[in-house]
Structures are given as C-alpha cells and as structure tokens.
Amino acid sequence: MSAAVCVMACGVAFAASAPKAASVSKSASAAKSASASRSTSRQPAHPLAVVYASTVAAPDAAGVVDPHRAFMLRDVFDQSVTRRLKVPPAEQKAYADRLQAALGAHVLGDLSGEYVVLVDRNANVQALMIYFRATPSDSWQIIGASPVSTGRPGEYDHFITPLGVFEHTPSNMDFRSEGTQNENHIRGYGKRDMRIFDLGWAQGERGWGKGGMSQMRFQMHATDPDRLESLLGIRHSKGCVRIPASLNVFLDHYGILDAEYAALIESGKSLWVLKSDRQITPWAGRYIVVVDSERKSRPAWAPAPGSKARAKMPAGADTGD
Numbered sequence: 001m002s003a004a005v006c007v008m009a010c011g012v013a014f015a016a017s018a019p020k021a022a023s024v025s026k027s028a029s030a031a032k033s034a035s036a037s038r039s040t041s042r043q044p045a046h047p048l049a050v051v052y053a054s055t056v057a058a059p060d061a062a063g064v065v066d067p068h069r070a071f072m073l074r075d076v077f078d079q080s081v082t083r084r085l086k087v088p089p090a091e092q093k094a095y096a097d098r099l100q101a102a103l104g105a106h107v108l109g110d111l112s113g114e115y116v117v118l119v120d121r122n123a124n125v126q127a128l129m130i131y132f133r134a135t136p137s138d139s140w141q142i143i144g145a146s147p148v149s150t151g152r153p154g155e156y157d158h159f160i161t162p163l164g165v166f167e168h169t170p171s172n173m174d175f176r177s178e179g180t181q182n183e184n185h186i187r188g189y190g191k192r193d194m195r196i197f198d199l200g201w202a203q204g205e206r207g208w209g210k211g212g213m214s215q216m217r218f219q220m221h222a223t224d225p226d227r228l229e230s231l232l233g234i235r236h237s238k239g240c241v242r243i244p245a246s247l248n249v250f251l252d253h254y255g256i257l258d259a260e261y262a263a264l265i266e267s268g269k270s271l272w273v274l275k276s277d278r279q280i281t282p283w284a285g286r287y288i289v290v291v292d293s294e295r296k297s298r299p300a301w302a303p304a305p306g307s308k309a310r311a312k313m314p315a316g317a318d319t320g321d
Contacts, residue, residue, distance in 0.1 A: 053254070053279035067113050067134040070143075070283040073254060077130070077144030083232065083244040085127055085145040086301055092129075095120070096140035098291045099131055106165040110136040114285035115143065115256045117220075119241055121150040121161045121290055124298040126233050128243060130256060132283065146247045147232040147302065149223070150290075151239035153207025159216045159239030160205040166218065166288045168257040170264055172200035174273045177222070190222030190245055195252040195273070197221065199288065204239050220288065222248040231305050241290075255280030257288065 056072060059065045078084065087095070099118050103111050118129045130143040150161035179192030189196055197220040204216035220241040223229055228236075229244060236242075243251075251257060255278055261271060262284055298304060 053281050057282050065282055067283065070115070070132045070134070070281065071141065073115075073130075073281070074143050076254070077250060080246060081144060081146060081244065081250050082246040083146050083229070085147060087127075087129065087142060087145045088301055091299070091301065092142045093139075095129055095291075095293075096131060096142070098293065099140055099289055102165055102289045102291055103287075108165065108287070111287070112136045112138065114259060114283050116140075116285050117251075117257060117288045119148060119150065119161075119288065119290045120293050121163070121235075122293045122295050123235050124295045125293055125302045126150060126235060127302050128241070128247070146244055149228075149232050149237050149242040150235055151204070151207060151237050152235035153205075156208045157238060158207040159214070160207050161237070161239055161241060161290060162202045162204045162216070162218060163290050163292060164202075166199045166202065166290070167260075168197060168199060168286050168288060169260045170271070172198040173271075174198050174261075176273060186227055187224040190248065191225055194222040194245060194248050197251070197257060197288075207239075233303065233305050241288075253278055255284040257285055259284040259286040 056069055057065055095118060099116065100109065103109055103116075112133050112135050114132070116131050118131055120127050120129075126148055127145055128148045129145040131140040132143055133140045151159045153160050175196050175198070177187070177189035177192055177194040177196065179187055179190070179194075181187055199218040199220070201215050202218040203213050204218070206212050206214050216239050218240065220243060222245045223232070223242040225245050228242070232242060232244060252275070255262060258274070258278075258280055261274060262280055264271060265274065
C-alpha cells in the first residue's frame with residue numbers, strides 16, 4: 001500500500017505504511033468483542049487519523065497487550081479491501097462453528113490469540129473469511145470476508161481444492177509475482193509484487209478422468225486484476241485459492257498468516273519476501289482452513305459474478321494458476 005489507509009477504532013488507527021515492522025508478544029484478556037456485518041461497498045472510506053501497529057500493540061502499565069485490540073483490523077479491512085462480502089451474523093456463527101470443528105479435528109481446538117483464514121470451497125459460496133478469538137473460551141469472531149475462486153473440476157490437471165487445515169510456514173517459502181502473462185495473456189499470479197502464499201504439496205482430488213487423489217501444489221494468490229478478478233465468486237482455478245489483489249495486500253502488509261515468518265525475523269534471519277514497511281501485529285497466525293458448507297443453493301450474501309463479468313471471461317481463464 002502506498003498512501004496511508006487507516007481506521008479509527010477505540011480512538012486509534014492502523015497505518016497502511018510505516019518505516020518498520022512491529023512485532024510484540026501475545027497475552028490473554030477476559031473481555032469479549034461483539035461481531036459486526038461486513039460492508040459490501042467496493043469503495044474504501046476516507047482515511048482517518050494514523051497510528052502505527054507498534055502503538056496499537058503497545059503493552060499497558062502492567063506489561064499486558066490486550067488481545068482484543070486484534071479486532072481493530074475489522075475497520076482496516078473495510079477501508080482497504082475493495083471486494084468484500086457482508087456475512088449475516090447467523091452465518092458468521094455457523095462458519096465459526098465449522099472453523100472450530102475443523103481445528104478440533106486437527107488437535108487445534110484450543111487455538112486462540114491469532115488470526116485464522118477460513119475458505120468455503122462450496123461452488124455456491126466461494127468465500128474467504130478471517131477469524132479471531134482472544135482465548136479458547138471465547139467464540140470465533142469474523143474480521144472480514146471476500147469472494148474467492150477455488151478449483152473447478154472437469155478438465156485435465158484441474159483439482160478440487162483440498163479440505164483441511166494447512167499451515168503457512170517458511171518451509172514452503174512464499175514468493176512474489178513477476179506480473180508476466182501466460183500463453184493465454186493472463187497474469188496468473190496477478191500484477192507484479194503480489195505475494196504467493198505457498199502451502200506446499202497437498203493431496204488433492206483429481207477433477208478429471210476417473211478422479212482419485214494426487215499431489216498438487218496448494219497456493220493462495222491474487223489473480224489477473226483486469227481479466228479475472230471480476231470473476232471471483234465462482235470456481236475457475238486449477239485447485240489454488242484465488243483472492244482479490246486488495247486482500248492479498250492486506251494479508252501481506254499486516255502479516256495475518258506470518259507467525260512463523262515473524263519468528264524467523266526475530267531470530268535474526270533476513271527474508272526478502274517480507275517488505276520492510278509491513279505492519280505485523282502480535283496476533284499473526286499461520287493456518288488456512290478449507291471447508292465445504294455443502295450448500296445446495298447460493299446465499300444472497302455471496303453473489304455470483306454478473307452476466308457482464310461472465311461475458312468477458314477470457315479463453316483459458318482456468319489456466320491462471
């Protein structure tokens with residue numbers, strides 16, 4: 001992000017750019033945060049007063065950092081992510097339950113104090129949500145939601161996006177897009193400098209032939225901003241999770257999934273993939289959870305791309321991974 005995009009919440013705000021990344025230790029608190037629906041507008045609001053993540057995450061007189069400040073990123077999300085979904089409160093709760101069930105199945109039922117990304121791969125939903133809870137006794141609360149595109153079966157080398165809990169770790173080092181076009185004139189990883197969140201090799205269900213399972217490289221990344229981003233909300237990837245460019249920047253800049261990357265930095269390592277002006281918070285996470293809500297019809301809050309966007313779908317739109 002270039003100019004400061006910031007929000008006011010509890011009297012303070014996050015800056016979208018700063019001279020140095022902030023990373024301080026986590027701590028627990030007993031208070032609880034209310035949930036709010038997300039805006040559907042694609043126009044970010046005017047920026048408000050600015051403070052840096054290091055200020056927001058500063059400990060109090062007792063040396064405690066209130067983890068409930070993590071919810072301040074809700075407003076940052078609304079002002080910086082241009083493609084958003086307005087998830088009704090009942091649906092937020094239902095997805096929080098799905099998230100908890102998936103984490104519990106992977107012996108992560110007590111996970112708290114860090115952001116988690118949840119993806120519904122269902123063909124009638126195609127949505128990504130960011131959740132947070134301060135302590136294991138709290139309920140998961142939504143930070144924001146956006147449309148995505150996951151694997152579209154039916155053609156060779158196309159996988160159904162795998163279900164499960166995937167750890168984002170430097171063992172599968174991220175990289176950045178060069179912004180180049182493939183043979184179909186599509187920038188598969190989006191414009192130059194977009195981050196590719198690499199989740200390594202995963203077992204995926206083949207969407208062609210007789211089906212079955214094979215290894216696939218599982219990634220989450222931006223897509224062509226001019227030709228494909230307007231199609232987010234329907235399945236048309238080869239198995240990866242395609243996300244809006246503004247969401248890619250948000251995840252990257254605020255280190256939403258960078259807990260293990262931050263640990264390497266704190267140990268003295270230098271990682272070229274991390275930008276010097278990032279604003280990582282104490283609540284950086286590491287898990288991407290993929291579920292399937294098994295919906296039989298499309299909910300009103302997750303609309304499919306309109307006819308104009310579909311009419312402009314380029315040849316080879318599913319080759320952008």
